[in-house]
Amino acid sequence: MNLLWHNCDYRSAALKIPQDSSDISLVWRLHAAYSFFLWRYVMFKKLSFRATSLIVALVLALGSAVTAFATVITVDGNPSEWPGYPSCTIGNSGCALAANDGDEVAVPDDNDINTFWVTNSSSDMYFYFDTIATTSFASGEFVRICLDIPSQSSGVSGIGGCTTLTEVDRLILILSSGVRVADCSAVNCNDNFAVFGSGTPGSVATNGVNTEVGVTLSSLGLTHTDDGSTLSSVIFFDNNGSPADDNIPNSGTLGIPVGTGSPTAITLNSMSAASGTPYLPLALAGAAFVLVAGAGLALRKRYMA
Ligand SMILES: [Ca+2]
Ligand SMILES: [Ca+2]
Ligand SMILES: [Ca+2]
Ligand SMILES: [Ca+2]
Incomplete structure (x- = not known):
């Protein structure tokens, strides 16, 4: 995939x-x-x-x-290995950039997501985002990624920050201390931190303005039957009561197309962009x-x- x-x-x-x-x-x-x-x-x-x-x-x-x-994403807070990094045209081959959200005046810069990237291997889905100023995961601050997965149809609606999604099947919670995943078909995910299962569904690394996240495909319930589908998503940075949270996209939902082929096919960009080697x-x-x-x-x- x-x-x-x-x-x-x-x-x-x-x-x-x-x-x-x-x-x-x-x-x-x-x-x-x-x-x-x-x-x-x-x-x-x-x-x-x-x-x-x-x-x-x-x-x-x-x-x-x-x-x-294959391109290997290392969850270490350094995005240099990402396909197309640091800038590429969204939608082009060799470009994992999913959204340019930019600096929003009302959003505190340490919670203000600038760009959002997505890619995956045969075993994990990876997310990367950078914030305008050094990322803060102070108490009460977190990022959530809501996913509506076409092959799953028992999710919930009305999740805070993700209300533009009519159904959320999996909810990913990102803190500086770790990543958690909730299966919204099994528990009511609605704004309840008790819903997240135990175990280690992935990892997170924050370095300055950069945050990389890896989440296992199995924890998201994704299999090869999802090849060729498009996941609807919303990314939400909750800044715990400051003037405004940050949503990506600012309205509507963000489509994540899932293709075929595993493991992650090499991208010509990622080879030429392998600055370390x-x-x-x-x-x-x-x-x-x-x-x-x-x-x-x-x-x-x-x-x-
Ligand atoms: Ca990395
Ligand atoms: Ca801002
Ligand atoms: Ca932003
Ligand atoms: Ca935004």
Whole structure:
């Protein structure tokens, strides 16, 4: 299962016209380069159909191998590994940004969410948000994420901060000390902190203005039957009585499209944006080029001898 807006693996990306400059990653360009090399090789060296087929199969296999280097979200309060971070176009492949909420005058800046991001692996759903000033989870302050999941239909309505959702199936509570999940089909989630189950459904890390959260798919009741659906959501930062709380979106609900494919497909952006390991993509692409070129030469020797 993978969110549609960054469900962009190595093979599909090669077939797409980049939507913005952030899509034109190093790996995409290298992929295009060695694809062109192969095309020239096949066209002008007059390889047999059989040899050409083998080379194409090798390239596809290589795509699968690179895809295995999945983006890994580490819940540590540092968002640098997020697909498309720090800025990308919402909805584009390689972009996990879900909403730009911005600075709202009435909302205290330490509870004022600026951007909100969502992605997932085969086992967890991840959320990231940043606030205008250093995030505060002072006493009585919390973030809740309400989810209306199409495959679940026994939730409740009227949850504080999430009243625009006609039904909430799962309620996620985020504090600096941890994350909790309530199954609203089993208990009445309505504004009652006693509803959250025991156990450890995930983790949270706050660092300055950044908060990362991981929640297990199992705690949300999400399975592969949810692939291709859209979860309706609302994110709410309750600042415990200060002038205004923060809602995302400011009105209505936010759709989270759920795609297919697991584990999290590699995104070209996330590879090029792996600032902690800037030479890894280059090394991978270089190895790929050498592998394909070597195979091509070997096949040429074999079939043109
Ligand atoms: Ca992180
Ligand atoms: Ca503000
Ligand atoms: Ca805001
Ligand atoms: Ca808002």
